[in-house]
Amino acid sequence: MLKRLNKALPGLVLGILLYGAAAQLIGVWLTEDKVQYSAGLWIGIFLAIGMAVHMAVVIEDAVSAGGGQAKLIAMSLLRYAVVTLVFFCVMKFHLGNPIAAFAGVMGLKIAAYMQPFIHKAISRGKGSERC
Numbered sequence: 001m002l003k004r005l006n007k008a009l010p011g012l013v014l015g016i017l018l019y020g021a022a023a024q025l026i027g028v029w030l031t032e033d034k035v036q037y038s039a040g041l042w043i044g045i046f047l048a049i050g051m052a053v054h055m056a057v058v059i060e061d062a063v064s065a066g067g068g069q070a071k072l073i074a075m076s077l078l079r080y081a082v083v084t085l086v087f088f089c090v091m092k093f094h095l096g097n098p099i100a101a102f103a104g105v106m107g108l109k110i111a112a113y114m115q116p117f118i119h120k121a122i123s124r125g126k127g128s129e130r131c
Contacts, residue, residue, distance in 0.1 A: 006056040011118040013049055015111030018118075020045035023103060033097070040096025044104015047086055051108055054079055 023041055031037040058075040062068070083105065091098050111118075 005053075005060060008115055008119065009052065009056045011115045011122060012052050012108075012111050014122075015114040015118050016045060016048050016052065016107045019107040019110045019114070020104060023100075023107070027100065027103075031097075031100075036094075036097045037100045038096075040090060040098060040100030041104045043086065043090060043096050044101035045107055046104075047083060047101070048105050048108035048111070051079055051083070051105070052111075 020041065024038060027037050027041060028034050054075070058072060062072050087098060087101060090096050090101050
């Protein structure tokens with residue numbers, strides 16, 4: 001389903017999950033409150049995955065339907081409002097460590113940089129170098 005939406009999206013989601021697993025393994029050794037760290041990290045990771053999927057949907061919608069720049073801006077603001085709301089809830093209700101949640105959301109950026117390498121590895125595993 002993700003590949004039909006955007007060819008790069010499965011690699012991006014895989015990169016976010018790999019980053020989350022690495023951050024979990026490293027961070028759990030360095031923190032005192034492991035439960036709060038893990039909860040915050042995975043809230044951020046799932047938020048990053050949601051942001052990636054939302055961006056792919058909005059871009060596909062704008063390209064296919066000619067949605068225009070105003071809709072892209074509105075959807076971007078909506079995405080950041082949701083992120084802000086989730087961070088507020090994490091802090092207000094002590095659902096997890098907000099710094100770890102931020103690190104999880106940054107997984108989207110890290111995965112975007114890792115995506116060409118992940119795509120190459122996936123393509124090599126399938127036996128072809130084509131998209």
